[in-house]
Amino acid sequence: MTTESGYGLWSLVILNSVFFIFFAFSFTKPKTALDWRSLGAFSAFIVALFTEMYGIPLTIYFLSPWLTKLYPNVDFLAHENGHLLHTLLGFSGDPHFDPLHLLSTGLLVFGFYVLSSAWSVLHKAQKKGELAQTGWYAKCRHPQYLAFIIIMFGFLLQWPTLPTLLMFPVLIWVYVRLAKTEEKLAIDAFGDAYVSYQQRVPAWIPSWRGNHDIAQHQ
Template sequence: MSDTPAYGLWSLVIINSVVFIVFAASFIKLETKQDWRSLGAFSAFIVALFTEMYGFPLTIYLLSGWLGREFPGVDFWSHDAGHLLETMFGWRLEPHFGPFHLASNILIIAGFWLLASSWHVLYAAQRDHRLATIGPYARVRHPQYDAFVVIMFGFLLQWPTLVTLAMFPVLVWIYVRLAKREEEASRVEFGTAWDAYARAVPRFIPRLGRGTKAAGSHRGGTVRD
């Protein structure tokens, strides 16, 4: 691992945070409070992540005593050692090619793909004033929230910190609450069409091997998800 410290780089904190937040926002039509809240929760996670990745490694500072005892000879103030899962599970070579980092990349890419495809379908449904029931919406009712969770979990595998680990379940809870609020509004506005869709399609976790043809037949449903 490199012995060169890689912290205090606040310009990289700002640049990386802006890039990922703007990239995520480019898939979202920010019109409602729920849209802004979902992006805001994700943005808070991203800023906390890159603050420790390039700014100040709070987790390594707080755990430095334990890390030093358990993993002697590792320079935890080098950037490579900040990939804690790779270090703790013995991947001491190039952490960017370690199993956790590779899994992280797959999840992050998959999450952004799901986010893009979900909002594309939702935008078309909003424009036509109908249910979003094709693509990811044929499998789950809130694929965009699934996407945010998958992306955040991918980043946790790549660079786990105490702050982001604490934030993760709170943000998942926020997304669950936002989803339920959207469903309540949709039920009031669209009635039985929404109820039929909700019966056919699970909220977050898809039913493997089962299609949702019944959901796709409704035309008068929510323009939210």
Template sequence: MTQSDYGLWSLVALNSAVFILFAASFSRPRSWRDWRSFGAFSAFLIALFTEMYGFPLTLYALSGWLQSAYPEINWFSHEAGHLPEMLFGWQGNPHFGPFHLISALFIGGGFWLIASAWRVLYTAQSSGELAQTGPYARVRHPQYIGFVLILTGFLFQWPTLLTLVMYPVLIWMYVRLALIEEQETRAAHGEDFDRYAARVPRFVPSLSTPTRPS
């Protein structure tokens, strides 16, 4: 490992700040539950960029097996952190590898979904109505799905032991928050929410043409 590969703590701080602020500008957390879930999401990003630019803990932990199974690869180079490309024998620049491109689609799609859903939710809440249009016409919790898409995208790009452990914990947290929010929304909107919930799935988006709310 050379100094140019890792130990770049300024890049850890910069990338963490950029992605966290970018996500915050889309999701606009307000309640303490919003901030708690966003804090866990931020911790995931910090752990990710720490291994990406600061200290490659996963590569050190797996170095014995990796060097024995793939002796032709310099596992302490920065490119080796793109584990899927390395393990599947991608010979080109890992930034243009199939897993990295899939990652970009997931991350970009996740941010787009969060932004689109927030605009609809903000407009509905400002008028005291139930959000039922845009992404909310196909799924009841598009913002949480957006965050999961982003987390999944980063795992395709740069999986680490710590983020793999955090991933199911974050999904469990989002599911729990979604169920709590549904209880609160049902209390506020009553039968309107029940009709909406009967028409729109909770987490798996509907691929059929959404019906207009009555």
């Protein structure tokens, strides 16, 4: 594969994968086996994504008979045309500024913000041996897992590939399973306090009344 195709850029695969995985690592500071599984699932998604984004465009190769028939004048081996939703939805101009890519950027920023904010609360609670239930933990019980899901969905909006589209629902299932295991451990550690927390705070969809509810129960 030549560099003219916009792919075969393995240095960019490695650099981007390392950057985003280390970025997530710096916010989560994994200590337990559950922490490492969570980061590992996210890392697998990131590596698969950037391998197709800069290395080997397997999705474009697989779909090329259909794509070239529908869009005979589009060179899908040009890197910018790897933004498949940009072409399929009929957007024009620079794909980095279409509505989906801008939404994607917003979701990525928001996801990493939630990840960072949730880790700060969890880290302080762990140091004190307390139950994390302020900040994002007052809005939903699994903000770090939710943040990973938001980040992955954001990446899918700007660069969907068949492997990552298949991985996404599987990884959601993985995070749901990890959350259930984590809650069993939390009940063992905190007993009725965590059961009460479960009754007040939703698992996944943030409640913006969370802080008020907690204040009422303290």
